[in-house]
Amino acid sequence: NAGVTQTPKFQVLKTGQSMTLQCAQDMNHEYMSWYRQDPGMGLRLIHYSVGAGITDQGEVPNGYNVSRSTTEDFPLRLLSAAPSQTSVYFCASSYIRTGGNYGYTFGSGTRLTVV
């Protein structure tokens, strides 16, 4: 089925380890983004991209890197995991048209625990 695919679904890391959360979409969406979801705080934007080769920071970018080499993929890298990065991570994509974003689609999430 078309949509946003995130892997892995669950991950446990030790403090200081690195890892990459994968996100892929097959809808030819220009816009892709990463959010983290924490209890009592809703979803907060980490990084986003409006097209291949273009990325920018959201509200909470520290500790995370992204790249966008293709339209389909938007991986999120944790270079040195910290317990404060324990969270549920969602990838989302959409079209960009005059007047705003359309067809916002979320992945099913990655639950990350840093011990």
Next chain:
Amino acid sequence: GNSVTQMEGPVTLSEEAFLTINCTYTATGYPSLFWYVQYPGEGLQLLLKATKADDKGSNKGFEATYRKETTSFHLEKGSVQVSDSAVYFCALSDILTGGGNKLTFGTGTQLKVEL
């Protein structure tokens, strides 16, 4: 910056009861407003949206009206079902530098519907 405030949860209702989840926003300009629903273990799904003042979004028996004068977008349903148990997020669209929009979310309201 722009922000969204939702009523605290959890909200516990009996089946067939009337539901209201309050949402107010602070924004410059006239953002689009959204309600998203998250079922256990899943990503967010768009429930309904409204793009301008006095618009009413509706879907699956849920409704919300964009009230510019009170900066509100309250979610209502006349008769809830057990299957409506989920977390509901109010959100607005925010313009990003470099193009596209991002979603700014409220903290979410958990709804539990009991028989």
